[in-house]
Amino acid sequence: MAKIILNRENLFHNLNLISKQAKGIEKVAIVLKDNAYGHGLLEIAKLASEYGIKKAVVRTHEEALKINNFFEDVLILADVENSTYSHTFHIAVNSLEQIKKLPINTKVHLKIDSGMHRNGINKKQLKEAIIGICEQNLKFTGLFTHYRCADELSTDFYWQRSNFEQIKQEVKSTCEKLSIPTPKFHSANSSALFRVKDFDEDFARVGIATYGYLETDTIFNNPKLKPVMSFWAQKISTREIKKGQRIGYGGSYFAKKDMTVSTYDVGYGDGFLRLNEKHKYITPKGYKILGRVSMDNLSINSQDEEVCIFDDVRQLAKIHDTITYEIITTLNPNIKKEII
Incomplete structure (x- = not known):
């Protein structure tokens, strides 16, 4: 029978490099969406938990339920259900309409479009979105974006980073005025994490590097990851x-x-x-x-x-x-x- 063998030592080697770059294991959110990139959702969740990872990112509510006991926080990127969620779950919000559909007390991470033009609200909607979150009695726990060219030798990456920095300052100001806690900020995927020399966000969402690969241009000083x-x-x-x-x-x-x-x-x-x-x-x-x-x-x-x-x-x-x-x-x- 065909089988996949997962190498624990190689996985932990990769997580060591990732944690060092992120400046702490607490700043690593392991991406487990799509069956942990084909490696097995439960298998990698158990190993990541064994290593000490406390945050995970999945695609759906169904995936989140399967790994709920392994992590303190689980970000759900593409959920379409409106049921009551575990206190560990955080829902990615991509539109103003979605805010109105979520149950009271749902923890939300607001996605902002900083230049990729795929998902997320635009900058002009930011204040309206935060007010909407408050009016719906939701918990604003995170703000994030995604880079379109973090893996390429391009100025686009720095342009988007600059956009997101400006957006973060606006969010901090808005939260202060509304007397609500400032959310966690995150933007880095695997390539972005290893592009920056001084990582300073609340955590990074690390997917492909966890499993031993990095699609970043070879001109960059990429870490020596090991396929799992x-x-x-x-x-x-x-x-x-x-x-x-x-x-x-x-x-x-x-x-x-x-x-x-x-x-x-x-x-x-x-x-x-x-x-x-x-x-x-x-x-x-x-x-x-x-x-x-x-x-x-x-x-x-x-x-x-x-x-x-x-x-x-x-x-x-x-x-x-x-x-x-x-x-x-x-x-x-x-x-x-x-x-x-």
């Missing part, structure tokens, strides 16, 4: 292939010599994206994936009972012309997880 996940396949059968025979759909692999080939129980149905044959893929042990990847299996020039398909997805990301995020989050959430 490795993906393994189990042998189904073995056969002898003669020179000149072809393997798989379309017969796309042509055997140049007699060889031994085994079929393994991983395919694009498991989220291992279908290779297009224009690029060759070699496993960490040096085996080749032969021909087209099928829905439920693939062929490899190996007789091993188990084969590590990958322990670092950067090569696959290049082959598929995408980012590491897409490779790992595409994996089927039902794949068995093991922690070593």
